[in-house]
Amino acid sequence: MKQKILIIGGLTLLSPLLYSFCGFYVSKADGTLKNKTSQVILVRDGNRNVITMYNDFKGDTKDFAMVVPVPVVLQKENIKVVDPSIFQKLNDYSAPRLVEYWDENPCNRHMYDEVATVADKSLNRMMAPGKAESREKESSVRVEAKYLVGEYDILILSAKESTGLKTWLTENGYKIPPNAEEVLDPYIRSNLKFFVVKVNEKEKQKLNNNFLRPIQIAFSSPKFMLPIRLGMANADGDQDLIVYAFTRKGRIECTNYRNVDIASNKNIPLFVQKNFGAFYANLFTQQWKNEGKNISLLEYAWNVTPVNQLKCDPCVGNPPAEQDLVQSGVWWLYGKDWNDYSDIDNDEPDNGDRSVYFTRLHVRYNRKSFPQDLMFQVTPNTENFQARYIITHPASGDFNCAAGKKYLQDLKERRKKELQELTRLTGTDLSNWQEDAMAKNDETKIETVQYETLIPVYKETFPDRDTGPVGILFLSGLVLGAAGFLRWKGII
DSSP states (O other): OEEEEEEOOOOOOSOSSEEOOSSEEEESSOSOOOEEEEEEEEEEETTEEEEEEOOOOOSOGGGEEEEEEESSOOOGGGEEEOOTHHHHHHHHHHSOEEEEEEEOOTTOOOOOOOOOOOOOHHHHHHHOOOTTOOHHHHHHEEEEEEEEETTEEEEEEEESSHHHHHHHHHHTTOBOOTTHHHHHHHHHHTTOEEEEEEEOHHHHTTSSSSOOOOEEEEEEOSOOEEOHHHHTTTEEEEEEEEEEEEESSSOEEESSSEEEEOOOSEEOOGGGGGGHHHHHHHHHHHHHHHTTSOEEEEEEEEEOOTTOSOOOSSOSSOOOOHHHHHHHTOGGGGOOOTTOOTTTTOOSOOTTOOOOEEEEEEEEEOTTTOOSOEEEEEOSOOOOEEOEEEEEEOOOSOOOSHHHHHHHHHHHHHHHHHHHHHHHHHOOOGGGGTTTTOGGGSSOOOGGGSHHHHHHHHHHHSOOTTHHHHHHHHHHHHHHHHHHHHHHTTOO
16 A cells, blocks of 8 residues: 655756746857746736746846847836846746655555645937938837836837848847847738847846846737747757646646656656656657647646635645745735726726636757647646656565565566566666666665666566667668678679
8 A cells, every 4th residue: 555655846947047038148258048947927817817937047248138028118117137046936836847756565454644745328329210221221220119127227129120120230240140030020021120239238147146026018019929930040959848837717828838747757767767858858758759749837826815725735845925926926915006007998807806827847849840830829728737747665664464575576577567667757778767776776675676676577577769760771681681692603
């Protein structure tokens, strides 16, 4: 009998270099800034949107700027900076999790209780198009607004064609990606504006550290989308995006790409505990490839309304408190703001509903698999989901009773299935896990049920998928080569 007595988990599965999302970088240096892994917080209700973009830029901020397409000319009150710790909180809480169970020795007759632990000059220089600027360029690129928000100088630009915008940025000292014109053009034709962000060094020096704070913008638009194509302008291979989304009704999902649940609630070998990050990275890549790559993978969905007591099972971090949700942009927790007319056309009254549904999506995208921006919708689906993986510690003690002998037989078969599940989920063979599976790490002294003993048996029953075709090809080549040799000798 298995009893849950401890829950562990919670790991940061993201790259140590996390960059802001939705746009591309422009640089006064050599233009080598790259997007790799991004995080973004989306809050949506009716037509109102709040987007928070994470920024952990490493390098000389004097040479940094960012371009993000936005649907409207943002007002200064709709732009602010927030504490970067909110992203760490949301990631720690919603990350894929590992659950521990312990087997009970059937030869013992006492029961265990179930326990769970939860567990200004610079702005003018940026604004000034230059004394030698021609009227043609003035009509091609227009500065709609300029603000100083926190440590950022912000411009809102509009453009009539991509070449003009590219020229404007270049002549103002920025080296933009060579293919930027190609990705700028669809947004210009869609009449989008461009949110251009640059670091104000004087304001930055007032901060306690060198980390740039996330930028949060709010606006109303009938479109619920993220413009990932612009971020591909200076992308370096596949890009990973983590979306933390909050709505009043239920989960969000993509409307122009398939939505897939990540494989969850799987029993995996005990030794995976020592390298859970590698396990999940392989699992994600394997499922992403098997599903055709152009997908959105769900990793977490739950009602996190502050009055809701159960927000995860198990929890691997502290659930977001009310102040965390408000900082993320969940405006409706404080009730209706009667001075806000930004969503007056919304025909669905809130009726004072303070519900908050949290969705975590993981998207890995590239130019080939994601030719379109991400389009979303809010759904009424409030079903709970979390990426959850189970390890089980073996029982200890003597197994001299009949039930104990039966337990050892069941343990042996269960562990074979765990090995099979590991290779199936990750697309790797057991040689990748050999060191982790050594008997000294097994927690059982009974050799016949140790992973180290069972791996050779497993390999005989389920040969590595990668070596099978190679062996067949090698054997076929050997046979054909031998036949050719015999024919050459006249024997056949």
